[in-house]
Amino acid sequence: MQRAPETLMMLALVGLLGACGAQDGQTDMVADEGSPEGAANVGQIDPIAELPPPTDHTIVDGQRESAGSVDLAPTPDELSRNLRRMSVPQLKDAIRNATGGVYWHDGRGNDMLDLLAPTLGVPNYLDITSEDLEAALVFQKFLGDGVRSVCAESIQNDLDMSAEDRVMIRFVDPDVAWDGADDAQKAAIDRNLAYMRLRITGHHSDNPEDPEMVRLRWLWRSVTHATGEPSRGWRAVCVGLMSSPEFFLY
Secondary structure, three states: OOOOHHHHHHHHHHHHHHHHHHHHHHHHHHHHOOOOOHHHHOOOOOOOOOOOOOOOEEEEOOEEEEOOOOOOOOOOOOOOOOOOEOOHHHHHHHHHHHHOOOOOEOOOOOEHHHHOOOOOOOOOOOOOOOOOOOOOHHHHHHHHHHHHHHHHHHHHHHHHOOHHHOOOOOOOOOOOOOOOOOHHHHHHHHHHHHHHHHHHHOOOOOOOOOHHHHHHHHHHHHHHHHHOOHHHHHHHHHHHHHHOHHHHEO
């Protein structure tokens, strides 16, 4: 009698499983013949003895604690915004405050920063609706033009004023040069440099060996030596401070 194909397939599968089971049983018996317990341990696995801890671990309160060095996650930096430059109104106020009221004008009383406002990123609300506060090359070019004019006028005003009314050169005689100056005069020069830095940029240091103070002193001495006029040295210091990012970035 012929069997159905499904029946033949089932018989073949049962036979295959039986053969595999018999083979596994022989393997277990052979593996356990040498064991001390003999056939009683057939099919059982001996527990693995606890391995000693690694050399870079120590036992603390019965627990394994890593004694090796690990790389900790870095501490996230404090959230802060990117630096940006002053707006035109802020720049106008900062220049006037630093110089005691002097501003960049065209000779007829017109504020040059107002005239150049569209070029300096002030929106006209037709083509541009948001103010550009990037310290681009155009901004720095006009800023350099403006501070040279403002510093020249401010230092000249100090030369024409009495000592108690001066704005920039307050703690030293404007005619004193470094060469030939005594210790008291050199200390007064350093004091005036620190004062100008504080007045213009808001940064202050009482240490004459501070790197920024050393640079300012070198600038003043170099220009004074080259021109023979200490007032030109003070003008250069004014221009250098107002042109620096410490002045127009915040």
